Amino acid sequence: MATEKTPPPLPGGGLAPRGSLAGHLVKAVLLALSAGVAAWAAWPLYETRNWAGLGLVAAVTGVVWWVYLSKRRVPAKYLLPGVLLLIAFQVVPVVYTVAASATNHGDGHRGTKEEAIARIEASSVTRTADGREFTLTIAAEGGSPSGELVFLLTDEDGAVYAGDAEGLTPLPGARTGPTGRVLGADGYTPLTAAQANGRGAEVAELAVPAGDGAGIRAQGLSAAYEGRAARAYDAGCDCITDSATGAVYTADDEHGVFATEDGERLSQGWRVGVGADNYARLAADPGIASAFFSILGWNTVFAAGTTLGVFVLGLAVALALHTPDRLRGGTLYRLLLVLPYAMPAFAMMLLWRDMFNADFGLVNRLLGTDVDWLGGAGTARAVALTVNIWLGFPYMFLICTGALQAIPRELVQAARLDGAGAWQAFRQVTLPLLMVAVAPVLIATFAFNFNNFNAIWLTTKGGPFPSDSPTAGYTDLLITYTYRLAFGGQGAEYGYAAAVSVLIFLIVTLISFTGLRKSASLEEVNR
Amino acid sequence: MRLHTPGVTPSSLPWRVGAPAGAVALLLAAAACGGGGDAETAGQGSLTIWSDPERAEVLEPFAAEFGEANGVEVKVEALPADDLQGDFVTAHGAGSGPDIVVGAHDWIGNLVQNGAIDPVRLPEGAEAGYDPAAIDAVTYQDQVYGVPYAMESLLLLRNTELAPDAPATMEELVETGKALQEDGKAKEALALQVGQTGDPFHLQPLYTSAGGYLFGTDDDGDPDPSDLGVGTDASVEAMERIAGLGEKGEGVLKRSIDADNAPSLFEGGDVPYYVTGPWALAGAEDAGIDYAVSPVPGFEGAGQAAPFLGVQAFFVAAGGENKVLAEEFVVNGVGAPELASALYEADPRPPALIEVSETYQESDPDLAAMREAAEQAVPMPVIPEMSAVWDPFGKAQAAVIGGEDPASAVAAAEKAVSEQIG
Numbered sequence: 027m028a029t030e031k032t033p034p035p036l037p038g039g040g041l042a043p044r045g046s047l048a049g050h051l052v053k054a055v056l057l058a059l060s061a062g063v064a065a066w067a068a069w070p071l072y073e074t075r076n077w078a079g080l081g082l083v084a085a086v087t088g089v090v091w092w093v094y095l096s097k098r099r100v101p102a103k104y105l106l107p108g109v110l111l112l113i114a115f116q117v118v119p120v121v122y123t124v125a126a127s128a129t130n131h132g133d134g135h136r137g138t139k140e141e142a143i144a145r146i147e148a149s150s151v152t153r154t155a156d157g158r159e160f161t162l163t164i165a166a167e168g169g170s171p172s173g174e175l176v177f178l179l180t181d182e183d184g185a186v187y188a189g190d191a192e193g194l195t196p197l198p199g200a201r202t203g204p205t206g207r208v209l210g211a212d213g214y215t216p217l218t219a220a221q222a223n224g225r226g227a228e229v230a231e232l233a234v235p236a237g238d239g240a241g242i243r244a245q246g247l248s249a250a251y252e253g254r255a256a257r258a259y260d261a262g263c264d265c266i267t268d269s270a271t272g273a274v275y276t277a278d279d280e281h282g283v284f285a286t287e288d289g290e291r292l293s294q295g296w297r298v299g300v301g302a303d304n305y306a307r308l309a310a311d312p313g314i315a316s317a318f319f320s321i322l323g324w325n326t327v328f329a330a331g332t333t334l335g336v337f338v339l340g341l342a343v344a345l346a347l348h349t350p351d352r353l354r355g356g357t358l359y360r361l362l363l364v365l366p367y368a369m370p371a372f373a374m375m376l377l378w379r380d381m382f383n384a385d386f387g388l389v390n391r392l393l394g395t396d397v398d399w400l401g402g403a404g405t406a407r408a409v410a411l412t413v414n415i416w417l418g419f420p421y422m423f424l425i426c427t428g429a430l431q432a433i434p435r436e437l438v439q440a441a442r443l444d445g446a447g448a449w450q451a452f453r454q455v456t457l458p459l460l461m462v463a464v465a466p467v468l469i470a471t472f473a474f475n476f477n478n479f480n481a482i483w484l485t486t487k488g489g490p491f492p493s494d495s496p497t498a499g500y501t502d503l504l505i506t507y508t509y510r511l512a513f514g515g516q517g518a519e520y521g522y523a524a525a526v527s528v529l530i531f532l533i534v535t536l537i538s539f540t541g542l543r544k545s546a547s548l549e550e551v552n553r
Numbered sequence: 554m555r556l557h558t559p560g561v562t563p564s565s566l567p568w569r570v571g572a573p574a575g576a577v578a579l580l581l582a583a584a585a586c587g588g589g590g591d592a593e594t595a596g597q598g599s600l601t602i603w604s605d606p607e608r609a610e611v612l613e614p615f616a617a618e619f620g621e622a623n624g625v626e627v628k629v630e631a632l633p634a635d636d637l638q639g640d641f642v643t644a645h646g647a648g649s650g651p652d653i654v655v656g657a658h659d660w661i662g663n664l665v666q667n668g669a670i671d672p673v674r675l676p677e678g679a680e681a682g683y684d685p686a687a688i689d690a691v692t693y694q695d696q697v698y699g700v701p702y703a704m705e706s707l708l709l710l711r712n713t714e715l716a717p718d719a720p721a722t723m724e725e726l727v728e729t730g731k732a733l734q735e736d737g738k739a740k741e742a743l744a745l746q747v748g749q750t751g752d753p754f755h756l757q758p759l760y761t762s763a764g765g766y767l768f769g770t771d772d773d774g775d776p777d778p779s780d781l782g783v784g785t786d787a788s789v790e791a792m793e794r795i796a797g798l799g800e801k802g803e804g805v806l807k808r809s810i811d812a813d814n815a816p817s818l819f820e821g822g823d824v825p826y827y828v829t830g831p832w833a834l835a836g837a838e839d840a841g842i843d844y845a846v847s848p849v850p851g852f853e854g855a856g857q858a859a860p861f862l863g864v865q866a867f868f869v870a871a872g873g874e875n876k877v878l879a880e881e882f883v884v885n886g887v888g889a890p891e892l893a894s895a896l897y898e899a900d901p902r903p904p905a906l907i908e909v910s911e912t913y914q915e916s917d918p919d920l921a922a923m924r925e926a927a928e929q930a931v932p933m934p935v936i937p938e939m940s941a942v943w944d945p946f947g948k949a950q951a952a953v954i955g956g957e958d959p960a961s962a963v964a965a966a967e968k969a970v971s972e973q974i975g
Binding site for chain 1: 696874884
C-alpha cells in the first residue's frame with residue numbers, strides 16, 4: 027500500500043497545455059472571451075464609480091484565469107462554470123429576495139430619498155396666478171455656444187429680454203422672427219436644439235428670478251413661463267414646506283414618506299429597510315390566517331394529483347408502446363403523444379379554458395351538458411387538474427419510455443419463467459427498477475407544480491371565488507394567491523412579495539428535501 | 554438593472570430551459586449595464602419615445618420630421634402595450650428609460666408616486682384647444698402631467714340588421730334582444746364582457762346608472778380615496794339592479810361572455826348589442842357587419858349611464874436625458890393637428906384636439922356618435938388607490954351576476970379594498 031502511485035490521468039487532460047493544438051486554440055479563445063466580457067462589464071462600472079462591482083468582475087475573471095491556466099486544479103476546471111452559474115442564478119436571486127423582503131420596495135417606494143425630494147419639488151412648480159408667458163430662445167453669452175446660459179425672452183407685447191440667474195435685462199436690439207422669437211442678438215450665441223439639449227441639466231436648473239419667489243422657466247426649446255415652486259425641502263428640519271397651504275411634511279425615515287402631523291402623506295416616497303415588518307404583516311393578516319391552510323391543502327392536492335396523474339398516464343402509455351413486437355405505426359403514436367408537450371403551454375391553457383366555457387365551450391356541446399365548469403369549486407378544480415395532466419403526461423411518457431428501455435427484458439422474462447404473472451412481474455421487477463430512474467423526476471415535477479403559476483392563472487385565475495371572499499379562490503395556489511396579494515393592491519409591493527416568496531421557498535424546500543431523502547432510500551434498497 | 558422577484562413574477566419558462574436562458578440573461582444583463590456608456594453622447598441630441606406598436610408606426614414619420622427640423626435623432630420604440638407602464642417604471646428606476654412615453658391617463662397616479670414623470674405646461678392658448686374633459690383627465694394634484702391626443706369611452710355597438718334603432722333604456726335593449734333570441738335570430742341578447750372574475754370597467758355604465766360610484770370627489774374635483782363608494786347602500790342597490798340582468802334574472806349578463814368571445818359574438822352576427830369601446834369598430838367593419846354607434850343606455854327611471862373616460866396622452870419622463878427636446882416635442886409637436894389626424898386615421902378614437910375632432914366629425918358619423926357617448930363619460934380615477942378596486946370589485950360583480958347575494962359580495966369586496974388602501 028505504501029508504493030507511490032501517480033494518479034490516473036483525469037479526463038479533460040486534453041485541455042491542459044500538453045494537449046492538442048485544437049484544444050489550445052479553444053482554450054485561448056474562451057479565455058480571451060472571458061477577458062472581453064470582463065472588459066465589457068467593467069467599463070460602465072468604472073463610469074459609475076462602482077468599485078465593489080469592479081472588484082467582483084476582476085476577482086471572478088482572476089479566478090477563471092488562475093484555474094484554467096494551470097496544469098493542475100483539474101477538478102476545479104469542471105466545477106468552476108457550474109459553481110459560477112449556480113451562484114449567479116440560484117444563490118444571488120435567493121439572497122436578493124431575502125434582502126428585498128426586509129425593505130418596503132414597491133410602487134411609491136422605488137428610489138432614494140434625494141430622488142423623491144427632487145420630484146416633489148419639480149412637481150410643485152405651478153404657473154403664477156397672472157403668470158406671464160414668453161417665447162424662448164436658449165442662448166449662450168458671448169461668441170461661443172459654451173458660454174454662460176441665457177434665456178432670450180419675448181413677452182406677449184413683443185418686448186425682448188435677456189434672462190439669467192440675476193434677472194431680466196431689456197434687450198432692444200435683438201433680431202426677431204415672425205412669431206417674435208429671437209433669432210439673434212449682439213453678444214449672444216443662440217444654441218441649436220442639440221446644443222440646448224446637451225445642456226439640459228443647466229436649462230432645467232435656470233429659473234430667471236421674476237420677483238416674489240417666482241421664476242421664469244423653460245418649457246421645451248421655444249416657450250417659457252413664470253412659475254413658482256410651492257414645495258421646498260429644508261435639510262434643517264428634514265421636512266418639506268408647502269408655501270401655498272402652509273403644510274409641513276416631515277420625513278418619516280421608518281416608512282420612507284413625508285407626512286404631516288395628521289397623517290397626510292405626499293405620494294412620492296423612497297425605499298427604506300423595514301426589518302421583519304413584511305413577515306409580521308403576513309402573520310397578522312386575518313385573511314391569510316383563514317385562507318392559508320385551505321389553500322395549502324388544495325395546493326398540495328394539485329401538485330400531488332398532477333404528479334400522480336402524469337406518472338400513471340405517462341407510464342401506462344409508455345408500457346402500451348413498449349412491446350417486444352414492432353407496433354405498426356408506433357412512431358406515429360409517439361409523435362401524436364408528444365404533441366401536447368410540443369405546443370406552447372400558455373396557448374393550450376387558454377384554449378382549454380375556452381373549451382370549458384359554460385355557454386360556448388366545446389366540452390358542454392360535445393357532451394350535451396350544461397355544466398358551469400369554471401363556476402363551481404369542484405368542477406373548476408377538476409378542470410385545472412385535467413388541463414395540467416394533459417399538458418404534463420407526454421414528458422413523463424418520454425422519461426418512462428427511456429427508463430423502460432434501460433431495463434433488460436431478460437429480467438421480466440426470467441420472472442415470468444419463475445411463474446410470476448404479468449402484473450406481478452411489473453409490480454415486483456419493472457416498477458422498482460423504474461422508480462430509481464423516475465423518482466427524482468417525480469420530485470422535480472411535484473416541486474414545479476407546487477408553484478405552477480401559469481397552470482392556474484391562465485385557466486381559472488384562482489376562481490371561482492366564494493362570494494364572501496374575493497381574495498382566496500377555490501383553485502388558488504399559494505403562488506397565485508400571494509401574487510394577487512402583493513400586486514393586486516396599490517401597485518406592486520415587491521418587499522411584501524419577496525417575504526411571501528421566501529415563505530413559499532421554505533415550504534417547497536422542505537417538501538423537496540423530504541422527497542429526495544425518500545428517493546435516496548429507494549436507491550439503497552435496490553443496491 | 555431590472556428587479557426580479559423570483560418565485561413571484563410569473564415565468565412562462567419551464568424549469569428545464571432555465572440554464573441556457575440564464576446564460577442568455579447574463580449576456581443581456583451585461584448588455585444592459587453596458588448601455589449606460591452611451592448616455593453622455595446621447596445627451597447631444599437623440600430622443601427616445603416608447604409607445605405601443607400600433608401608435609409607434611404612426612409616430613415614426615412625425616418623429617423623423619421633428620428630428621430633422623431640430624437636427625437631432627428621434628427613435629420610436631414599440632413595446633407591448635400590456636407591459637408598457639410597468640416596463641417604463643422599472644426602466645426609470647434603472648436610469649435607462651425613454652424620454653417620452655405614450656400611455657393612458659390613469660397611469661398618472663402610479664407614475665407620479667414613482668417619480669417617473671414631470672408635469673408639462675401647455676401654453677395657456679393651447680390648453681383651450683383641447684377638449685376640457687381630456688385636460689381634466691390628465692390633471693392630477695393641480696398639475697397637467699401629459700398632453701392628451703385621444704379619448705375613448707364605452708359605447709353601444711348594435712347590429713343594425715337585427716336592431717335598427719338605438720335603445721333609449723336598458724329595459725328596451727333587453728326586450729328587443731330577448732325577442733330576437735326567441736325568434737332564433739340571435740344567440741345572445743347582449744355581449745358585455747364579464748368573465749369569471751368580473752369586469753368593473755365594462756360594467757361601470759350600468760353601475761353608475763343604477764346609482765353606484767367607486768370614489769367620491771374631493772374639493773379639487775379629484776377622486777377622494779377616503780370616500781369609497783364600494784360597500785355603500787347605493788352600491789348594494791346598484792348591484793341588485795345589475796343582478797336583475799344576471800344569470801338568475803334576465804340572463805343577458807353572463808360570466809361565460811368574456812373578453813375573448815365577446816368580439817366574435819358580435820362579429821359573427823350572433824348578438825344584436827355589444828358594449829365595447831372605439832377599439833372594436835375596426836373588427837366589426839372587417840367582419841362586414843352593418844353597425845351603428847350610440848351611448849350605452851341606462852336603466853329606466855334611473856341615472857345616466859356614465860362609463861369611464863380614458864385619455865391617451867404623451868408623458869415626459871422625469872429621468873430622461875433629453876428633457877428639453879422631450880418637452881419641446883410633447884408641447885409643440887404633439888399639439889400639431891397633423892399628428893392628431895394621423896393617429897385618428899390609424900385608429901379611430903375621438904381626438905382630444907377640438908379642431909381635429911370637428912374636422913372629421915362631418916365625414917365620419919361614427920365619430921359624432923362616439924363623441925356623444927363620451928360626453929357622459931367621467932375620467933377614470935387617476936389615484937393609485939384605484940388599482941386596489943379592480944380585482945375585488947370585479948369578483949363581487951361576477952358573483953352577483955352568477956346569482957350570489959349582492960349585499961354579502963359587495964361587503965366582502967369593500968373589506969378587501971379597504972384593507973389594501975389601508
